[in-house]
Amino acid sequence: HISCTGGSSLSSQHAQRSSSSQHVMSIWEFLNSEEDMSTSAGSSPYMGGSCSSSSAGAAPEESDLLVEYHEVLGGQFEEPCLPYCTSGGTAAFYHVRYQEGVEPQDCDRDFYVGKDLAHARDEVQFYEKLRWMREADAAWDEFAQQSMECPGVAVLRCVDSRSPMAEPEPRSLLLLENLRRGFKKMRMIDVKLGAQTSAACWKGKTRLHHWKNAAVDHRTNSAVEGFRLEGMDSPPRTLEKRVNAVVQGRSSSGSLGSQWMSSKQVTRFMMQRLHASDFLSYWLDVSALGPGAERHSQAALWGALASVRRLLESVINIQVPQKWIGSSLALGVEIGGLEGHPKVVAKVFDWGRAELTTEEEYQALPLEARKERTRYWQNYIRAMARFEWELCRVAAHRCCCRAWPAFAFELRVEQMSFVRAAFMGGDSSETVGVGLYVLPKAPEPKQNSSTVSPGGGVVIPLMGRGAAGNKLVSNMLHLSITAPQAGGRLGEGTTAINVRGATGVQQAETAGGAVIVLRVIAFERPGDAKAHVEAWRRGLPEPLPRSRAYALRTTPGTWKQGTMIWEDTLEFLGLGEAEAAAAQARLEEFLPRQSKPRSPNRSKSMGATIQSRPSERFDMASNELVDGEPHTTTRMRAKTAADIK
Known part of the structure; x- marks a missing residue:
């Protein structure tokens, strides 16, 4: 292991932003903000206090920027590395490709992509700890297989996307599994998990920035279904035309919002407010490929359901409550041509606000801290279970x-x-x-x-x-x-x-x-x-x-x-x-059976827990969860609701 520092560059960025925190900010300035503000929230009279330096996750001091990581020799890869286009986020990604003949056995030359370590300081700690925890515990090894593979960090010369003509400069890149490998053309969605996607005084998150994130959580699908869409690569024509129509209409109307909002903010906020039934419909839309598109979409949905089920089971098997905040689920599907069994991939990523906790570390925490970990862990599992349930709901109606x-x-x-x-x-x-x-x-x-x-x-x-x-x-x-x-x-x-x-x-x-x-x-x-x-x-x-x-x-x-x-x-x-009978039997394999009936009071509480819209209710007469909207009409047994609970 070696140590690296990025104190000078991070400190200068924080200093440049320190003065801006004194101003009252419009909602459009922070609706889609990804950057952290390391200034103390106490500088604003509206925030009600600040994070002390002793608080867990307080803004890092210069000495705290030391990070241990496993170094990967850079001479194995082609240089310079070109920027990678992404649908959202602030971290820069780069194409990383093995030199011909030196790639490991059973490994493609483009197996990895590189993420700028300047935006992945906490994330590299997560992957380093996961590397040795998976060797000691089978449950963690199962989860690691559902997460992006990460061999460590490599220092490579990279082309700056903002100055493509400038001389490439060395950058420390966190190597992550390239989800696009093996696809002709992939459509990928980024789903941020959890009804609460930030915590004050945690991993550098100030009270001000936490307040800003909470405003987004409460006005997007995070508050409705426990997760939200953050971005979509290679969106279908239906979504592109919808976004363009709204953006153009907003610009031509001369409304108050059009003076403050950029087109990127409009697009992002619109996606964040979509319900799962809506953005999954866009994700599955391959109508541009011509006749036979619906069979391709249904096959992709079954593949997504199987992948998300494996991921959910691996998370449930983790016995120690974790504090994973703001992490995401990547779900990709083949859209390069019609196939009987299109390739689908599902991985969890973005661990900048997450911390791996062992059994010993958890027991050593104070009681209140353990309660907090349990609450955040329930929030995370509930979001993932709800997402799998939404996939089941679509499959029950569309594919059976x-x-x-x-x-x-x-x-x-x-x-x-x-x-x-x-x-x-x-x-x-x-x-x-x-x-x-x-x-x-x-x-x-x-x-x-x-x-x-x-x-x-x-x-x-x-x-x-x-x-x-x-x-x-x-x-x-x-x-x-x-x-x-x-x-x-x-x-x-x-x-x-x-x-x-x-x-x-x-x-x-x-x-x-x-x-x-x-x-x-x-x-x-x-x-x-x-x-x-x-x-x-x-x-x-x-x-x-x-x-x-x-x-x-x-x-x-x-x-x-x-x-x-x-x-x-x-x-x-x-x-x-x-x-249809075979599809129904296949769906039931994803719905675990309940060994004994629940009491009416217990069933009623379960229906209230997963309610997401005013039209959705728990029918006590039929002991089923039903939804009044015709395009998402749902009849699922109480045992399914119990599994989500």
């Missing part, structure tokens, strides 16, 4: 359906007000029209029949709400629907819906940054689709479907000669009786 014979179409105006979201935590969306389409019964099958288009082009009236339930036609939706008709159950196989456009939409509805999307909800039972549409038309509470339902969204529409245009194709895959 026999057929999709009926569809409801909702024309939605979504007003993305970031000022309201930042200060009051709310967005607004309105459904302005709803339509229904049931696949027609197939005629007698012809010899050598193949996929046909029932009705070819379809025009569906979108009904608005009227007084006393009167059905008022407000818009006309133009589609083409292609469904298999060669025998079998109605709606089995791939049903492709090409959304062309809608007439009768008022252009004023897109003012102020609003976007218009079409949400297509597929139902396993036609009766559920009819009940859903009729309840909306009459202004009644949304009924709970008796069977599966799942929704996909189009990109935001664009105006063209008085018509709202989409030109999107959405696929829904009905598996048929045998394949």
